Amino acid sequence: MLKLSAVCLKLGEKTVLNDISFALHNNEFIGVIGPNGAGKSSLLRVVQRSLTANSGQIMLKQRALAQYKTAELARTLAVVSQNPIPLFALTVEQVATMGLLPHKSWFEVNHSQDQHQVSQALNRVGLADKASQLIDTLSGGELQRLYIARALVQRPALLLLDEPTNHLDVQYQHQVLELVRALGIPALACLHDLNLAAMYCDKILLLHQGQQYAFGTPEQVLTTELLQPVFGLACEVTTHVLLRKQQVTFLPSQTGTLC
Numbered sequence: 125m126l127k128l129s130a131v132c133l134k135l136g137e138k139t140v141l142n143d144i145s146f147a148l149h150n151n152e153f154i155g156v157i158g159p160n161g162a163g164k165s166s167l168l169r170v171v172q173r174s175l176t177a178n179s180g181q182i183m184l185k186q187r188a189l190a191q192y193k194t195a196e197l198a199r200t201l202a203v204v205s206q207n208p209i210p211l212f213a214l215t216v217e218q219v220a221t222m223g224l225l226p227h228k229s230w231f232e233v234n235h236s237q238d239q240h241q242v243s244q245a246l247n248r249v250g251l252a253d254k255a256s257q258l259i260d261t262l263s264g265g266e267l268q269r270l271y272i273a274r275a276l277v278q279r280p281a282l283l284l285l286d287e288p289t290n291h292l293d294v295q296y297q298h299q300v301l302e303l304v305r306a307l308g309i310p311a312l313a314c315l316h317d318l319n320l321a322a323m324y325c326d327k328i329l330l331l332h333q334g335q336q337y338a339f340g341t342p343e344q345v346l347t348t349e350l351l352q353p354v355f356g357l358a359c360e361v362t363t364h365v366l367l368r369k370q371q372v373t374f375l376p377s378q379t380g381t382l383c
């Protein structure tokens with residue numbers, strides 16, 4: 125689905141991404157983790173082509189990303205961003221319907237089949253009963269689910285999510301990531317919460333100062349040896365008894381002060 129080979133990105137004098145190589149296969153959910161400034165959002169922006177890599181190759185559905193026409197790329201990728209452009213005075217249904225735009229030509233009207241698709245997507249994210257509600261009346265979690273519904277309406281081949289759980293409470297964090305998993309669309313998501321990454325991601329890419337520090341399953345990447353030097357804090361990694369998933373606990377540098 126998506127393959128990066130030796131991708132490098134320089135912005136001004138700074139090397140933001142250096143030698144990034146990994147592949148995302150069909151139906152996989154890959155989490156990109158790393159401290160502030162590690163290059164996570166830049167990586168997503170390179171894949172969505174809002175930034176152009178200085179070297180290396182990106183293949184999307186076995187074709188070079190550079191070869192995609194803009195409209196074709198807009199149909200193929202859906203982006204759920206950290207700070208979406210505020211859309212005031214629009215209803216939930218109108219925002220979800222925007223997912224059809226990449227498939228339509230100017231002045232083309234929506235058909236009943238399109239309407240059905242929008243209803244189905246709203247149903248899927250649990251917002252069908254709020255279709256006519258203005259979006260500035262939604263909670264943060266509902267809004268995030270709406271942006272996922274808009275992405276669903278778009279029927280993308282790949283979903284890119286930049287911090288999809290930002291500002292959400294625990295229940296909504298799980299709700300949103302469960303939804304992403306359930307969609308069955310290959311997804312690449314920047315995540316700050318390592319325990320959520322452990323729970324929901326098939327693979328994890330750990331970035332450190334623009335370098336690919338590790339890539340593999342949560343078991344391979346979420347280890348004290350890899351996490352401590354990257355995050356600059358001592359940590360303990362255990363396996364959750366019920367979930368059989370990694371759990372990372374960072375320890376304050378002055379652990380004694382908590383006792």
Ligand SMILES: Nc1ncnc2c1ncn2[C@@H]1O[C@H](COP(=O)(O)OP(=O)(O)OP(=O)(O)O)[C@@H](O)[C@H]1O
Pocket residue numbers: 135136137138140158159160161162163164165166167
């Ligand atoms: N236009 C630019 N010119 C120079 N440096 C830039 C530019 N844009 C981003 N950077 C730098 O690139 C690095 C990576 O930024 P990026 O936003 O990708 O990090 P991130 O891992 O997503 O961080 P965060 O967790 O804080 O969101 C940062 O050091 C940032 O300052």
